[in-house]
Amino acid sequence: MRNMDVHLIELADHPDAVDAEPFAGPDHPIRRITRAKAFGEPWTEADSARVQEVFDGLAPEWSGNHVEPVKAAPISDALDRGRVPIDGAWLEVGSGTGAGARVLTPVVGSLICSDLSAEMLRHAPDLAPRVRADASKLPFPDASFDAILLVNMLLFPVEIDRILRDEGVVVWVNTLGDQTPIHLPPSDVIDALPGAWTGTTARAGTGFWLTARRSF
Numbered sequence: 001m002r003n004m005d006v007h008l009i010e011l012a013d014h015p016d017a018v019d020a021e022p023f024a025g026p027d028h029p030i031r032r033i034t035r036a037k038a039f040g041e042p043w044t045e046a047d048s049a050r051v052q053e054v055f056d057g058l059a060p061e062w063s064g065n066h067v068e069p070v071k072a073a074p075i076s077d078a079l080d081r082g083r084v085p086i087d088g089a090w091l092e093v094g095s096g097t098g099a100g101a102r103v104l105t106p107v108v109g110s111l112i113c114s115d116l117s118a119e120m121l122r123h124a125p126d127l128a129p130r131v132r133a134d135a136s137k138l139p140f141p142d143a144s145f146d147a148i149l150l151v152n153m154l155l156f157p158v159e160i161d162r163i164l165r166d167e168g169v170v171v172w173v174n175t176l177g178d179q180t181p182i183h184l185p186p187s188d189v190i191d192a193l194p195g196a197w198t199g200t201t202a203r204a205g206t207g208f209w210l211t212a213r214r215s216f
């Protein structure tokens, strides 16, 4: 274990950690959008409509191709080593076709899955309540959840901060590490969230996870 800085602790790689094949480098257009939205560029109706159209179209193929063990590895490792409130109330944002729900459902206290794309939700297994919602304005009261999981999902820091309880944990996973199209490194997630946060991160499978909690 080593302290990357006072806000982020990097644990040893999980024994199964490997580098992802080159896929989406720093110039990938989705990488630019991910960073811009996380750091305050407004999310517009046009953004929302375009993303829905894209993922509605991808849903039938996604449900077959994106549930492999390599995707589960960093999620499972975050649950094992990330000091998460396992018995608490969990929300997955951008839950897609259920890669996260398959790992979470057997072990967490409760789970709600949410996604913008009706087709992604329709192709997800019936493991938890599925709520169609835009992550930029989620239909949940303030401080509703003990933990919020985002797997290869855009970060809307203000909404995440709003619906997370004071002692809650954000679990950020990129299943292809820095080759993930929707990618932010752990330090940027910490920086983008409002206020002061501390994180723990590690590599597992082809990806990495971050668990972030508010600093008091």
Ligand SMILES: C[S@@+](CC[C@H](N)C(=O)[O-])C[C@H]1O[C@@H](n2cnc3c(N)ncnc32)[C@H](O)[C@@H]1O
Pocket: 051, 052, 055, 066, 093, 094, 095, 096, 097, 098, 099, 100, 114, 115, 116, 117, 120, 133, 134, 135, 136, 150, 151, 152, 153, 154, 182
């Ligand atoms: C790259 S996919 C990842 C899906 C799933 N987490 C997985 O790993 O298989 C991104 C998901 O985020 C959803 N998404 C993108 N923007 C969103 C938004 N503003 N609100 C809610 N969901 C959104 C998409 O519909 C899609 O299902």
